[in-house]
Amino acid sequence: GHILYANPTVQDLLNYRPLNHVKQLKQIDPGLYGLFENLQPFESTIHSLGNERGKKELTLKCTPISIEGQQLLLVVVHDIQKELDDRETDSWAKLIRVLTHEIMNTITPITSISESILKYFKKGNELTTPEEFGELQIKNSAKGLEVIKEQGNDLMSFVQSYRTFLSVPEPDRELIPATKILEKVRLLLQEYTNAHDITLEVIAEPKDLELYIDEKQLTQILLNLGKNAQQALEGQEEGKIVITAGESPQGKKYITVTDNGPGISPEMLDEVFVPFFTTKSTGTGIGLSLSKQIMRLHGGSIRVTSNETTTFTLTFQ
Structure with a gap:
């Protein structure tokens, strides 16, 4: 438990000096002390630390080292709060850009058509009389109102998608055999793949692998990726x-979905999980962001790589 050396940076981050023993961490934060109490080499982990100086998000990684025959543990502590703040700001900017794009695309024709119809009913500040209103004006007004109705319905669907994204229920998790969920997804995707000459393969290794998941939500993610x-x-x-x-x-348990298609460009890789972002002519662009939300509620993550093949990786706690 003795701390042989703590550099000034880590003492500033923890606002405590001198650091001589891990028990001192209990005075800083009991949760942080819990990580060090029975210290073993571990992968990078994140710990939220709050004190009078504000909140910090610390990453910690522990690595064994040997110095002059003595076995020691080296713990690297890094404050990533600024990086998280920058990422959050960037995410908001991307979301707002997509939202304004979608809303403007819907509202612009509504405004334009409304102005055109209004010209049939008003000349300057005067209303058009019934005698001046002909069959052509009636037909054009009806067509215009139909377009306005369609655009309004599209905007309602868009807002409903947003509500769906915000109201994902907490997962109802249980241990599910991986072979069961993969076979279910294979059957649901098979009709399309058979009709389009696409090979579909599912693999579970080990065969008795179990996942602690909400089966319906994970099926939804895998179907979307498929x-x-x-x-x-x-x-x-x-x-x-x-x-x-x-x-x-x-x-760590995981599921990967890989295809040998044309791939995703490097510029698009950072955008695919932004809500409502889509490169398709149809769809809302909600699928991948919804998948990310579901994985977050599972305490896991979803990542994508795209080189010769494109692979989405779901990682579970």
């Missing part, structure tokens, strides 16, 4: 989708 992969492979020869469930050497 359909995205199908659309990416449309018209491509020897298209292939592989869905794999496994466990990393560190004991």
